[in-house]
Amino acid sequence: MPCDRSDRRGRSRLLRRGDIKAGADGGPFVQDPADPDHFAGRLFETIQACRKPTIARVNGVAMGAGAGIICACDLAVMADHARIGTPEVKVGLFPMTIVPPMMRVLPRRRLMEMFITGVPLTAEEALQFNLVNYVTDAAGLDDKVAELVAQIAAxxxxxxxxxxxACHAMEDMTYPQQMRFAETLLPRVAQTEDAREGFDAFIAKRKPEWTGR
Structure with a gap:
């Protein structure tokens, strides 16, 4: 699923729907009980299905779904004043839909502490626990994101x-299954135009010209 502007607008609408508001019954959610497809699940599936690298740019308070989005992205850069947390327990809830992406990034004990205390992480703690790749001051945030984008684009x-x-497919496989999958996929990667161009450029000691095919 491509990550185009319409996707980003859709994710923005989904995030706004994630605000805690009282429904007609006084509860915190408004959802059709006959519809098992929750909008938050679609949000994280959209991020995972994106075939291009995703970078979370964190420049403020990322709570609940925001924390899950950061973990769902491939990379994350955070301003030193920002905070990441899961405060749902403070209002009698538990962040069910962000458990899957966060479990793939954070150690279990650190994750459980966030979930059951509701205490947010500082930028320094987020870096220490490998929740983000880099922490910068606010003025350098966009420069660091641009640097990563340029490195990826090359x-x-x-x-x-x-x-x-491959990485997404291997996440839930056993180790032997991962090795068999990797062995099967490697020849396919080697047969791409980019692989041939990369090898030719290496031999000729020149910069490769990628086609994306």
Whole structure:
């Protein structure tokens, strides 16, 4: 699923729907009980299905779904004044829909502490626990994101696309299954135009010209 502007607008609308508001019954959610497809699940599935690298730019307070989005992205850069937390327990809730992406990033004990205390992480703590890749001051946030984008853009689009696909597919496999999958996928990667161009450029000691095919 491509990550175009319409996707970003849709995710923005989904995030606004995640605000805690009282429904007609006084509860915190408004949802059709006959519809098992929750909007938050679609949000995280959209991020995971994106074939391009995703970078979370954190420049404020990222609570609840915001914390989950950060973990769902491939990379994350955070301003030193920002905070990341899961405060749902403070209003009698538990952040069910963000558990899957956060479990894939944070150690279990740290994750459980966030969930059951509701205490947010500082930027320094988020970096220490590998929740984000980099922490900068607010003035340098966009420069760091731009630096990462430039580094990614210089690489083979097809290698990144197939690599993301492989990493996501292997997450829930056993180790032997992961090895068999990798062995099967490697020849496919090597047969791409980008792989041939990359090898030719390496031999010729020149900069490769990627086609993304």
């Amino acid at each position: 690489q083979s689009p097809s290698a990144i696309r197939l690599g993301k696909y």
